[in-house]
Amino acid sequence: MIATFLIQDGVTNGAIYALLGLALVLLFSVTRVIFIPQGEFVAYGALTLALLDGGKVPATTSLLVCFGAVAFLFDLWSMRRGTDIRAFLRSLALNLVLPGVIYGITIVLAPLDLPSVAKALLTILIITPMGVYVYRIAYRPLADASVLVLLIASVGVHLAMMGLGLVFFGAEGLRAEPLADDNYTIGALMVSAQSLCIYGATIAIIVGLYMFFERTLLGKALRATAVNRLGARLVGVRTHLTGVTAFTLAAAIGAVSGVLIGPITTIYYDTGFLIGLKGFVAAIIGGLASFPITAIAAIGVGLVESFSSFFASSYKEVIVFGLIIPVLIWLSLSGGFHEEE
Amino acid sequence: MKNRFFAGMAPVAVLSLSLFASSALADVTIGVTISSTGPGAALGIPLKNSVELWPAEVGGEKLKVIVLDDAGDPSVATTNARRFVNDDKVDVIVGSALTPASIAVAGVAGETSTPHLSCSPVPPNISKGKWTFVMPQDAGLIARNLFAKMKADGIKTVGYIGFSDSYGDLWMGQFKAMGEQYGLKVVADERYARPDTSVSGQVLKLVAARPDAVFVGASGTGAALPQIGLRERGFTGKIYQTHGAVTFDFLRIAGKAADNTIFASGPAMAPEALPDTAETKPEGMAYVTAYEKKFGPGTRTQFGPHINDAMAILKKAIPVALKKAKPGTPEFRAALRDAIETGGPFPASQGVFNFKADDHLGLDDRAVVLFTAKNGKFEITK
Numbered sequence: 213m214i215a216t217f218l219i220q221d222g223v224t225n226g227a228i229y230a231l232l233g234l235a236l237v238l239l240f241s242v243t244r245v246i247f248i249p250q251g252e253f254v255a256y257g258a259l260t261l262a263l264l265d266g267g268k269v270p271a272t273t274s275l276l277v278c279f280g281a282v283a284f285l286f287d288l289w290s291m292r293r294g295t296d297i298r299a300f301l302r303s304l305a306l307n308l309v310l311p312g313v314i315y316g317i318t319i320v321l322a323p324l325d326l327p328s329v330a331k332a333l334l335t336i337l338i339i340t341p342m343g344v345y346v347y348r349i350a351y352r353p354l355a356d357a358s359v360l361v362l363l364i365a366s367v368g369v370h371l372a373m374m375g376l377g378l379v380f381f382g383a384e385g386l387r388a389e390p391l392a393d394d395n396y397t398i399g400a401l402m403v404s405a406q407s408l409c410i411y412g413a414t415i416a417i418i419v420g421l422y423m424f425f426e427r428t429l430l431g432k433a434l435r436a437t438a439v440n441r442l443g444a445r446l447v448g449v450r451t452h453l454t455g456v457t458a459f460t461l462a463a464a465i466g467a468v469s470g471v472l473i474g475p476i477t478t479i480y481y482d483t484g485f486l487i488g489l490k491g492f493v494a495a496i497i498g499g500l501a502s503f504p505i506t507a508i509a510a511i512g513v514g515l516v517e518s519f520s521s522f523f524a525s526s527y528k529e530v531i532v533f534g535l536i537i538p539v540l541i542w543l544s545l546s547g548g549f550h551e552e553e
Numbered sequence: 554m555k556n557r558f559f560a561g562m563a564p565v566a567v568l569s570l571s572l573f574a575s576s577a578l579a580d581v582t583i584g585v586t587i588s589s590t591g592p593g594a595a596l597g598i599p600l601k602n603s604v605e606l607w608p609a610e611v612g613g614e615k616l617k618v619i620v621l622d623d624a625g626d627p628s629v630a631t632t633n634a635r636r637f638v639n640d641d642k643v644d645v646i647v648g649s650a651l652t653p654a655s656i657a658v659a660g661v662a663g664e665t666s667t668p669h670l671s672c673s674p675v676p677p678n679i680s681k682g683k684w685t686f687v688m689p690q691d692a693g694l695i696a697r698n699l700f701a702k703m704k705a706d707g708i709k710t711v712g713y714i715g716f717s718d719s720y721g722d723l724w725m726g727q728f729k730a731m732g733e734q735y736g737l738k739v740v741a742d743e744r745y746a747r748p749d750t751s752v753s754g755q756v757l758k759l760v761a762a763r764p765d766a767v768f769v770g771a772s773g774t775g776a777a778l779p780q781i782g783l784r785e786r787g788f789t790g791k792i793y794q795t796h797g798a799v800t801f802d803f804l805r806i807a808g809k810a811a812d813n814t815i816f817a818s819g820p821a822m823a824p825e826a827l828p829d830t831a832e833t834k835p836e837g838m839a840y841v842t843a844y845e846k847k848f849g850p851g852t853r854t855q856f857g858p859h860i861n862d863a864m865a866i867l868k869k870a871i872p873v874a875l876k877k878a879k880p881g882t883p884e885f886r887a888a889l890r891d892a893i894e895t896g897g898p899f900p901a902s903q904g905v906f907n908f909k910a911d912d913h914l915g916l917d918d919r920a921v922v923l924f925t926a927k928n929g930k931f932e933i934t935k
Contacts, residue, residue: 214761217757218754221753225750225751383595384595384774385774385775387777387806477749477751477778478774478777478806482748483750486746486748486749487748518754521745521749521752521753522758525743525744525755525758526717528744528746
C-alpha cells in the first residue's frame with residue numbers, strides 16, 4: 213500500500229526530471245553546452261504561473277523585454293561593420309517587437325480570470341523566447357569555444373538568472389493552482405488530475421521530440437549538428453540556427469516542467485537548481501547522448517528519491533546524487549576517454 | 554629623491570587625515586551584516602527593511618549605520634565584521650540573520666571587544682560569550698511553551714519532521730532534552746530539505762506511525778510543505794509549528810491545510826491582539842505600524858522585529874554609555890556592553906529583555922504567544 217504511494221510519487225517526480233534530462237541531452241548534443249540554468253526556466257515557469265494565478269503581471273515579462281533589448285544591442289554590435297537592412301529588421305522583430313507583443317498580451321490578459329490552461333499556455337509563451345535571448349547573449353559569441361568554457365559560461369548564466377529571480381520574485385516561495393483539481397480512485401490508488409497532466413505532457417513531449425528529429429528538416433539538421441558540427445556546416449546546416457532551435461526547445465520544455473510542477477510543490481527562486489541537478493543525474497546516466505536511457509533513468513531517480521525519503525530521509529540527497537558515481541566509473545572504464553572534435 | 558620623500562610622507566599624511574576624521578566623527582557607528590541574498594534572503598530582507606526604520610539619532614548623537622550583505626555565508630560575515638571593526642570603527646555590530654553567519658560575527662566581536670547583537674539564535678557556547686547578546690527567542694524557551702501546550706492538549710506521542718540541517722536538529726534536540734518531562738514520546742523522526750519537491754515518503758511514514766500530533770521543525774514557507782502533505786494524506790491530528798513558520802506567506806501557501814495547527818510565535822506578529830497591559834504592546838504596535846506603512850499591509854514578519862528590538866535596547870543603553878566615554882573608543886564599547894548587560898529590563902516588541910552576566914538571552918515567557926490560524930490570519934490562543 214505504502215509502496216504504491218511511493219511508486220506513484222516517484223514516477224510523478226521522475227517524469228519532471230525526465231523532461232529536464234531530455235532538454236539537457238538535447239542541448240549538449242547539439243551545442244555542447246552543459247546547461248546548468250535549465251532548472252531556472254522551471255522555477256521561472258512555476259513562479260510566473262503562480263503570479264498569473266494571483267492576477268498579477270509576472271515580472272518575467274519585463275525581464276523578457278530586458279533580455280530582448282540586450283540581445284538587440286548584441287546584434288547591433290555584431291552589425292557595426294555594415295549590414296543589410298533585412299538582417300537588421302529581423303533582429304528588430306525578434307528582439308524588440310516579439311517581447312513587446314508578449315508584454316502587451318500579458319498586461320491585457322493577466323487581470324482577466326483566465327482558465328488555468330490558458331494561464332499555462334501564456335506562461336510557456338513568456339518563458340520560451342528567453343531561450344533565444346540566453347543563447348544570443350551568452351552562448352552564441354562562444355559557439356566555437358571548448359566544452360569547459362561553455363560550462364563556465366553556464367555557471368555564470370545560472371548565477372545571473374538565480375539572482376534576477378530573487379530580485380523579481382522575492383525570497384519566499386509561491387505555489388500555483390493546479391491545472392485540474394480532480395482526483396480519481398483507481399483501485400487503492402488515488403491519482404490526482406495534476407499528476408495525470410504530468411504523465412501526459414511528458415509522453416507528449418517525448419513523442420513530439422521523436423517526430424521532430426525523425427520527420428522534419430530542422431530536426432534532421434539538429435541531429436546532423438549533434439553528430440558532427442563541422443560536417444554539418446560543410447553540407448550547409450547553419451549551426452547558429454540549430455543552436456537557437458535547441459535553446460528554444462529547452463526553454464519551452466523548462467517552462468512546461470515549471471507549469472506542471474508549480475501546483476504540486478512550493479517553488480522558490482532557487483528551487484530550479486536542485487530540480488535541474490536531478491535531471492542532470494539522469495542525463496549523465498544516459499551518457500549525455502541517449503534520450504531513451506535518460507528518460508528511463510529519470511524515472512529511476514524519482515523512484516530512488518521517493519523510496520529513500522521514506523526509509524532514510526536524512527540521507528535522501530546523498531543517495532540520489534550518489535547514483536552518479538557508479539555510473540561515472542562504469543562510463544570511464546567502458547567508454548575510454550575521447551574529446552570531441 | 555623627491556619621489557622617495559613623498560612616498561615616505563604619504564602614510565603620515567593618511568594617518569593624520571584618518572586621525573582628523575575619527576576625531577571629527579563622534580557619531581555612534583553601527584555595523585549591520587545580514588543575508589539579503591542567498592539561502593537566508595527570506596529572513597534577511599525584512600531585517601534589512603527594518604533598519605530603514607531606525608531613528609537618525611539617539612541621545613543627541615547622530616547614528617551612522619552601515620549595512621552589508623553576507624549572503625548567509627560565514628566567511629563573508631567574518632570579512633564584514635572585520636571591516637566594521639578595522640575600517641569603520643563601529644561601536645556595535647548587529648547581525649546576522651542566519652546562525653552560522655552569526656557565530657562567525659560573534660567570533661570577531663569577542664576578539665575585538667565589540668558589542669554584538671545577534672539577530673538569529675546561536676548555540677549556548679556562543680551566547681555565553683561576553684560581547685554577544687541574542688535578540689530572537691531561543692529554542693528552549695519556545696519548546697517549553699509548545700511542549701506545555703501539547704501536554705495540556707493531551708498529546709502523548711509525537712511524530713517529528715524537520716529540515717535536514719541544524720535548524721531541524723535543534724528542535725529534535727529539545728525533544729531529547731525535555732520531551733520526557735512533558736510526557737511526550739517521539740515515534741518518528743523524519744527530515745527534508747527546503748527545496749524538496751515532495752515530502753510524500755516522509756509523510757507516509759509519519760502517518761503510518763499513528764502519532765497523536767506532528768511537530769514541524771522548519772521555517773518560512775518551507776514549513777508548509779509537510780503541513781500540506783500531511784493533510785492531503787488525511788492526517789487530522791494537531792500539528793505544532795515553531796516560530797520560524799509564522800509568516801503570512803505560510804498561510805497563503807498552506808491555505809485550508811493550516812487548520813487545527815498551533816504556532817509558537819513572538820508577540821510582534823500580532824501586537825493588536827495583545828492585552829493593553831502587555832509590556833511588548835507599545836513597541837510592537839509602533840514597529841508594525843511603521844513597517845506596514847512603508848512596505849505595505851501584511852508584510853510584517855517574525856524576523857524584522859529583531860532589528861527593532863536591537864534599537865530598542867540601544868536607545869536605552871547608548872545614553873548610559875555616552876556618560877562614560879566618547880563613541881569610537883574602546884572605552885565607549887566597553888561601557889555600551891555594560892549598559893546592555895546591566896541596564897535592563899528593556900521592553901521591546903518580541904519580549905522584555907533582561908540580560909545578566911550569565912544570561913545573554915534575556916527573554917522569559919512574555920516573549921512567546923501561541924497562535925492558531927483562522928481565515929488567513931493568526932489568532933492568539935490559550
